[in-house]
Structures are given as C-alpha cells and as structure tokens.
C-alpha cells in the first residue's frame with residue numbers, strides 16, 4: 001500500500017520529463033501559462049471570498065443585528081467586523097449580500113477568461129507538437145522511416161501529441177484543485193477548527209491510499225493502450241491501402257477478425273481504466289460521506305454546534321468532497337496521459353538522432369564530365385550483407401545512361417544513393433570533383449529530378465501534382481511537358497482539364513497515365529540530372545518509344561542534362577548512350593550498350 005504511495009511520488013520524474021520535452025519543442029508560451037495560473041488563483045480567491053461571506057451573512061441574520069453576538073460567533077465574523085470598522089463602513093444584510101454577489105460575479109468572469117485561456121494553451125501545444133513531430137520525422141533518415149509504420153506515424157503526429165497537450169490542462173486542474181481544497185479548508189478552519197482538522201486528515205488519508213493504488217494500476221494499462229492505439233491505426237490504414245487485395249483474396253472476414261482482436265484489447269484496457277477510476281470514486285465518496293456524517297453528528301452532540309456552523313460546515317464539505325474526488329480522478333487522468341509523452345519523446349529523439357545532418361556547403365556546380373561511384377558499400381540494415389559491394393562505375397554527363405540488371409540486383413538502391421535518399425556506408429560518390437556529402441542538400445535536390453520506383457500522386461488537381469516542388473511555371477511549359485509525355489490530348493479532353501482531381505494516390509487515372517504525369521512533374525522541375533526508376537514500366541512500348549525519343553530531343557536541346565534510367569526492356573536501354581549492368585550489387589559491364597548486348 002505504502003509502496004504505491006512512494007511509486008506515486010516517483011511520478012514526479014515523469015512530470016519533469018514531460019515538461020522538459022515541452023520546453024525542448026518550445027511548445028508553450030511561458031507568459032500564458034503564468035497568466036493561467038494567476039487567473040486560476042484569482043478565480044478561487046473570489047470563490048473563497050464568496051463562500052466565506054456567507055458565514056457573516058448567516059450569522060448576522062441569526063443574531064438579528066446584535067454586533068456583540070456577531071463578533072463572538074466566529075473568527076471570520078470578528079475579522080470582518082474589524083476590517084469594516086476600520087474602513088468606517090456600517091454592517092448590514094444588504095452590504096453583506098452585495099459583497100457575496102460581487103465576489104461570485106467576479107469569480108465567474110475570471111473563470112470565463114481562464115477557461116478560454118486554458119483551451120488556447122492546450123490547443124497551441126497540440127498544434128506545435130504535431131508540427132514538430134511531423135517535420136522531425138520527415139527530416140529523419142531513410143533507415144528510420146523504413147522501420148516506421150503508418151499507425152505509429154498518425155499516432156506520433158496527432159493522437160499522442162493531443163494527450164501530451166491535455167496533460168498540461170491536467171496540471172492546471174490539479175493546481176486549482178489543491179487551491180480549492182486549501183481555500184475551503186481555511187474557511188472551515190476559521191469556522192470550526194478541530195472538526196475540520198479531523199475531517200481533512202481522514203479525507204487526505206483516503207485520497208492517498210485509494211489514489212496511489214489505483215494510479216499505479218492505471219499507469220500500466222495506459223502504457224499498454226498507447227501501444228495498442230498505434231497498432232490499431234497501423235492495421236486500419238494498411239487495410240485501407242490494400243483494400244483491393246483484401247477484396248480479391250476474399251479475406252474481409254479474416255481481416256475484420258484481426259481488427260477485432262486488437263479492438264477487443266483496447267476495449268478491455270479502456271474499460272479497466274474506467275473501472276479503476278469508478279471504483280476509486282465509489283469507495284471514496286461512500287467512505288468520506290460516512291465519516292463526515294459520523295463526525296458531524298458526534299460534534300453536534302458533544303460540542304454545541306449552532307445552525308450557522310452546521311450550514312457552513314455542510315456547504316464547504318459538500319464543495320470539498322467533489323474537489324477531493326476530482327483531485328483523485330486527476331491523479332488517475334494524469335497517469336493515464338503521461339505515457340503519451342514518453343511515446344512521442346522516444347520517437348522524436350530517435351528521429352532526431354537518425355536525421356541526416358547536412359554537412360554540405362557547395363551550392364553551385366558546373367557538371368561537365370561524370371558522376372562517379374568509388375568503392376561504395378551499402379546495406380539497408382546490419383542483418384543484410386552485400387546489397388552493394390565495393391561498387392565502382394561512372395555515369396556520363398550530357399548522356400542517357402541506363403542502369404540494368406536482374407530484379408533485386410541493387411539498381412534502385414544505387415539511384416537512391418545518387419539522390420541522397422540513402423547514404424553510403426563506405427566509399428564516395430563524386431559529382432565531377434565534388435563529393436556528394438560536400439554538396440548542400442537543398443542544392444542537390446534542385447540539381448536532381450528523381451522518379452522513384454514507387455512514385456506518388458497527391459489527392460489534388462493534375463496541375464498541382466505536376467507543378468509539385470517547382471517554382472512558378474508558365475502554361476506553355478506545362479503543356480510542352482504534357483506533350484512530351486503524350487498526356488496533352490487526354491487532359492484536354494477532360495471537362496475540368498488541368499483542374500481535374502486525380503483522386504487518392506491518383507486512383508482515377510490508369511497506371512500508365514499516372515506514370516506519365518509523374519514524368520511530366522520531373523521534367524517541369526527543370527533539373528540537370530533526371531533519374532527515372534522504371535518510370536515507363538506501365539506504358540505500352542509505342543508510348544515508351546515516343547517518351548524516349550522526347551528524352552533524346554531534350555538532351556540535344558540542353559547539352560548538359562544527364563539522364564539515368566532504369567529499365568528492364570531491352571528495346572529501351574539499347575537506345576541509350578551508356579549502360580551500367582549490375583548483378584548482385586556489383587558492376588558486370590559498363591560501356592556502350594551494343595557491346596553489352598553482344599557480350
């Protein structure tokens with residue numbers, strides 16, 4: 001039992017960690033937090049005054065205006081009389097009633113501003129953490145993102161940050177709770193000292209015993225829940241993306257069952273948390289009511305308690321009991337919310353640790369000759385071996401270069417290394433005389449237009465999709481690019497033309513049309529290096545031929561442009577200027593395509 005109380009105090013480290021995390025992310029405005037504490041304090045001070053004034057008011061009515069009796073009725077009445085006397089104000093029922101009204105109205109006004117302020121603080125923290133988490137993840141390395149999943153991503157950038165923000169709200173409630181208790185205790189102590197002391201000791205004892213035991217259990221369950229929430233989101237997003245596979249393999253029931261298993265666990269855990277909190281309330285309210293009534297009864301019997309004292313005592317206790325209850329609920333709630341910060345912090349720190357720090361300072365390059373791989377090694381993870389081994393080859397500037405090789409030989413890995421999506425474990429990659437790591441990342445992204453093997457269209461208009469990442473582009477350039485990829489006629493035939501929405505992942509287009517839009521996007525970027533990883537695999541050979549002819553025209557027009565394409569079709573790479581053949585992560589052949597074909 002006491003062990004749990006000690007554990008409860010250890011939560012302090014958790015709270016400190018949470019605040020440090022918020023400070024690190026610069027998630028809140030200190031001045032606003034102080035203001036919220038100040039408003040909270042003032043609200044309660046006025047509440048205390050509002051309730052306190054009831055004591056003299058009731059006493060004054062009871063003693064029927066007899067000042068001497070009034071002064072003797074309680075400490076509070078004495079203090080009030082002295083203060084008013086000092087100010088030369090005459091005591092009256094109207095004065096006391098007006099004061100009560102004034103205090104209560106002021107309390108409500110302050111409460112109004114405080115509620116809005118707290119909501120603003122929480123929403124701001126939520127927004128800030130969301131954005132920080134998002135940008136930190138996006139800046140992280142391929143290795144980190146590769147090991148990540150969609151569910152975790154949504155949780156880390158939305159759901160859990162909300163919990164992290166709510167924790168701050170919890171702190172503020174916690175503070176007002178303690179203050180409420182202190183204020184009412186003061187009122188009660190001034191009304192009747194000993195009974196209050198006894199009552200408070202009893203209630204605190206119950207709160208700590210029940211609160212700590214239940215809080216520790218809640219902590220364990222909440223930590224489980226954070227994991228389960230992420231697992232569930234991961235499952236549903238993946239199933240949404242793979243809905244066609246689920247339908248064609250007729251596995252809807254199986255998948256539903258799989259979701260149900262996780263949902264069941266979430267259900268059990270969340271009910272458990274509520275059960276714990278409800279049990280705590282049940283025990284607390286029952287025990288405290290019994291104790292209060294017993295104490296009150298014995299006090300009335302043994303100390304001559306007058307009617308005013310009984311009323312005040314009851315009013316304050318009626319207000320105190322829910323405060324104690326909320327206080328206890330708050331401990332549980334805080335424990336429930338805190339694991340979320342741990343989840344975010346761990347992800348944030350790992351993402352930060354694994355982000356690629358840009359050491360490059362070159363921001364202008366005159367590429368004349370070649371891109372050279374010098375003894376490059378690469379593995380996706382430690383368990384893997386020999387994805388790329390001691391790789392050496394050159395890509396010719398101003399030419400169409402083809403990287404060919406069997407599936408899984410490492411072609412996509414190579415082009416990801418050129419575009420610095422991946423970073424080599426060992427070895428160097430030179431752009432003429434500049435090593436890739438010396439080239440500023442921003443400049444490198446401008447230098448290269450890269451179509452990965454799994455390109456992406458946003459759920460947006462054709463226009464926004466093809467001009468994505470490009471600065472202002474003229475209508476002429478847009479239509480020129482669309483003509484090069486043979487999409488101009490199709491788009492002109494659409495009722496909304498360039499404003500047509502392509503749907504989620506571009507699903508309202510055919511596979512080949514999607515590829516051609518992505519090619520147009522890369523062309524519009526107007527970069528010096530164009531990398532196409534199977535960029536025409538879904539179009540018919542005739543269209544592919546036309547596109548390749550267009551690429552040749554581009555090369556002729558802009559001499560310094562370098563094209564690197566990966567293609568399985570012999571007909572495609574036979575027409576290129578230079579071929580690099582890869583097998584099992586090693587170069588098998590490098591040179592003129594004609595000789596390669598013969599060899």
Ligand SMILES: Nc1ncnc2c1ncn2[C@@H]1O[C@H](COP(=O)(O)OP(=O)(O)OP(=O)(O)O)[C@@H](O)[C@H]1O
Nearest residue numbers: 146380381387406407408409410411412413414453
């Ligand atoms: N994200 C990844 N994590 C771990 N291993 C990977 C990852 N991507 C690729 N690999 C492994 O690296 C090797 C090379 O893959 P890569 O994608 O470069 O091949 P490829 O030549 O482009 O193949 P394909 O012609 O099928 O596209 C493969 O054995 C693959 O299993």
Ligand SMILES: [Mg+2]
Nearest residue numbers: 411412413453
């Ligand atoms: Mg590939």
